[in-house]
Amino acid sequence: MTSAHGHNQSSPADVDRKFQRDWLRQLLLRHAHRHPAMPPDLRDTALVVAPMVDASDLPYRLLARRYNANLCFTPMIHAKMFVEKPGYRRKFWKQGTPAEDRPLIAQFCGHDKDVLLAAMRIVEGGVDGVDVNCGCPQGIAKRGRYGAFLMEEEGGDRIVDIVRHLSSNLSVPVSVKLRILPTGIEDSLALYERLVDAGASMLTIHGRNRHQKQMATGDADWDAIRRVVELVGRRVPVLANGGISNMDDVRRCLEATGADGVMSSEAILEYPPLFTETNVESTNYRRTGPGRLRMAVDYLDLCKVHPPNDGGQGSGLKCIRAHLHRFLHADMQRHTSLRDAVVKTFTMEGADKVINMAREIYDACEHDVGDEQLSWYVRHRVGRGDHDEGRGGEEEEDASDEEKKDASSQEDEECPCDVFGEVCADDGDY
Ligand SMILES: Cc1cc2nc3c(=O)[nH]c(=O)nc-3n(C[C@H](O)[C@H](O)[C@H](O)COP(=O)(O)O)c2cc1C
Known part of the structure; x- marks a missing residue:
């Protein structure tokens, strides 16, 4: 067979x-x-x-x-x-x-x-x-x-x-x-x-x-x-x-x-x-599924039922913060206030505030989910010329020093096992 x-x-x-x-x-x-x-x-x-x-x-x-x-x-x-x-x-x-x-x-x-x-x-x-x-x-x-x-x-x-x-x-x-x-x-x-x-x-x-x-x-x-x-x-x-x-x-x-x-x-x-x-x-490379903010909201709702640090295999707020960072990476490139809010998320209330702030930003700029494209995933490809050709959309103007700076500041997160090591030290669980 x-x-x-x-x-x-x-x-x-x-x-x-x-x-x-x-x-x-x-x-x-x-x-x-x-x-x-x-x-x-x-x-x-x-x-x-x-x-x-x-x-x-x-x-x-x-x-x-x-x-x-x-x-x-x-x-x-x-x-x-x-x-x-x-x-x-x-x-x-x-x-x-x-x-x-x-x-x-x-x-x-x-x-x-x-x-x-x-x-x-x-x-x-x-x-x-x-x-x-x-x-x-x-x-x-x-x-x-x-x-x-x-x-x-x-x-x-x-x-x-x-x-x-x-x-x-x-x-x-x-x-x-x-x-x-x-x-x-x-x-x-x-x-x-x-x-x-x-x-x-x-x-x-x-x-x-x-x-x-x-x-x-x-x-x-x-x-x-x-x-x-x-x-x-x-x-x-x-x-x-x-x-x-x-x-x-x-x-x-x-x-x-x-x-x-x-x-x-x-x-x-x-x-x-x-x-x-x-x-x-x-x-035509349009996003036809739900938007990234919807992802952040739904993820936080799931965290309230299944806290990552309680059988969920993540280091609590640190893990939640990292997810918010990935979901909202494209927005954080443009809106430093949002970026600061994500970086300073140490409570679930803080995470909810990030969502409200993103909603306000979206309302003010008439955000269109159809224009959303990957941003965090392609950060290392910027400048290699293998992304976005003919795709248009929101990321074209992001091929900037700001994005590269962001990539380097995230090295911890790109380094999975170092995150793991850091978690051990931070949580005092071990
Ligand atoms: C945040 C993060 C954490 C990772 N942790 C692990 C891990 O625990 N075990 C593993 O085998 N690979 C881990 N990886 C590597 C991925 O599983 C995968 O092999 C790698 O990112 C290549 O896939 P991609 O091109 O789709 O990103 C991790 C990658 C990332 C970005």
């Missing part, structure tokens, strides 16, 4: 695998009723909210799920702290997650297979899969021997051993989110295949290497992802990550890579309805 993506189900050599190749497709179809507006041809395609420290928190995931995100990852959870520190654990996991927050994959970081197993066992009964972070490129990951650096430890033997240990001891699929090795795609392919041999049930490939971060992020290599699909795609689902900013990109990426789904991070953070047909060529 052939899946919608053209991959045969498990090859004969894989009949003994704990999870057959079709597990992801079956999972998506079981939950498809939650997404009545999903284009029919994408019902069994994974449209994924990436794991994001202080950003793929519970209230944010619930918001994105309203707009066709049919699979979400938790933020990276530090396995050792999760096992050892009750305060940290409470922030990430109280009594599981609400039914409407499924399917959900919990992502962990660590380098000790027994600690990772102990952490994953705590959530095993309440998630649809667990994932090992092999993508974080930051210094804190190097020091902690996790993230992208784990791919290179002991020539890959350590991560292969971890995956073998986890997949043989857990009752849910074990997946790995990986970058491309700095030595190139050939070495990477050899490692990815070893991980599948060791029992990995899915790979997410972020089509960049660990040197491609912040101002050097650059384009994701979809050709490399296609090579991964060609190599292991008959055995396990592969998700493509990197460079997805609207539904045109989703379809182009699926076509170019043959992946089972796409994962978005920065762009969907800014605009949670990204997996709907808005800001695409067929709408």
